[in-house]
Amino acid sequence: MRKTVRQAARATAQLAAVAALTFGSYLFITVLLFTAVATLVVVGAGLLPETVLLVRRIAGAKRRRVAQWTGREIPEAYLPVTGPLRARLRTVTHDPGSYADLRWMAAHYAYGILLFLPLLALWPLGLVLDGLWCGLLRRRALVLPLIGRLADLDAAWSTALLKPSPKALLVERVEELTETRAGAIAAHGAELRRIERDLHDGTQARLVSLSMRIGLAKRAYDRDPAAARRLLDDAQDQAEEALTELRHVVRGIHPPILTDRGLAGAVRALAASSGLHVTVSAEGLSDSGNGPRAPAAVEAAAYFVVAETLTNAAKHSGSDRAEVRLARTATALRVRVRDEGRGGADAAGGTGLVGLRRRVAALDGTVAVTSPAGGPTVIEAELPCVW
Incomplete structure (x- = not known):
């Protein structure tokens, strides 16, 4: 009772x-x-x-x-x-x-x-x-x-x-897709501007210098062969540096290693060259690129999440250690990056998180950032995909 x-x-x-x-x-x-x-x-x-x-x-x-x-x-x-x-x-x-x-x-x-x-x-x-x-x-x-x-x-x-109602959900979905499309266009425009800047300030300048040195070597060839040889040696160095910068630009567009070795292998190579002590774990993903793989756009987005986050950690965290976890689920690819630095990452502070969110949102994914003052900073991304 x-x-x-x-x-x-x-x-x-x-x-x-x-x-x-x-x-x-x-x-x-x-x-x-x-x-x-x-x-x-x-x-x-x-x-x-x-x-x-x-x-x-x-x-x-x-x-x-x-x-x-x-x-x-x-x-x-x-x-x-x-x-x-x-x-x-x-x-x-x-x-x-x-x-x-x-x-x-x-x-x-x-x-x-x-x-x-x-x-x-x-x-x-x-x-x-x-x-x-x-x-x-x-x-x-x-x-x-x-x-x-x-x-x-x-x-x-x-x-x-x-x-x-179904109509209300549809209207909300259309509004969400309109917003993510605008973000994707903005991210794409920023990427094109970055590529243009890298080509103009780096590769183009080196190619101009290379052309000038070859021209000077041609004029000096008959009267001073030794000087012409030095100029050609310098031109060869310039050509190699230009090729290195071109490879860097190409990696920024779509890393060839991502195509060859898959996401897990590409992330391990990225971690090795990051300047940090990075541990990488990959659940359900092959280091050689064999076996089931996510769509190329999803792998590229996940790769750039890791690349951007490790770059920010190296520049701003004050820590020399980080951890990357990749996990394959039935319906998604999950990425988790953690560093033990000072924390305080802010999407509005120019740390690259805005572009990262836009890139992931364009694929209907989500990004969660946890970065209290004093650390640690944890960035998690989930990208829906069909394996």
Whole structure:
């Protein structure tokens, strides 16, 4: 009996919150109607985005309340309300998630009190009848559990009304893909600018110098063969340096070793040349490139995650040790890089993390950065793929 009373009390608190929210919705709907009328006459158009954001917060509070009762989260899908007033108005009037919130609020306006009113009868009736039923007839309570059923009913209705519709999920997905596409284009543009800079400042300058030395050697060949030979020796050195820089540029585009030896072998070679003491572990990946491999774009993104992170560790961490873990799962490739440095890595601080996030997001992947002050810094990336 005591357990039943406690459960009924918890359900009562849930339904009391429903009633309180219903009373609040009565006031809020008045504000909403005022906003709608004001919007029609343009004077109150600026109120509409703020009103919709307030509806989202109320719906969010209801989602959390239902999650506490049922133990199951209700996802949400909204378009971000940002930018100038015209853009904000366009967003709130085309957002399926906001319309779902309004439908829930209108329904809650009708059924909220209807679920709460039976409590006034069920509590005294349940305490009397269930007490007699349990004390005299030695049977379990029957009336008080009905309060929990009412709370279950409210949770079921709210879940059905507040969960995102397929259209809302599609709109959110399109918005996400638009953002990642823009990030991918920005990352691609930055990469092209880097390649152009490397070619212009390095390789092109060396090739110009090489051409000049060959020209001087040709003019000096008949009158001073020894000087011409020295100039040709210098030209050969210049050519070798230009070739080295070209290889560096090519590795920056797509490392040949990644094609030849696969991700695990390429990362081990990268770790060996990083200047740090790096331990590499690869679960489910071959060092020789044999066996199942992720798509080339996924391997390239994972390689550059490791390369960028080790470069940052060498420059900024203050530590000479790092650890790289590669893991193949049924549906993804996971990359984890850890260093024991000073920490404090910030995506907005120019450490290359913005470009790294964009590269991974372009493949529908995710990046998580943990870098408290004092370290360690851990960067984890997950790239979905089919093996």
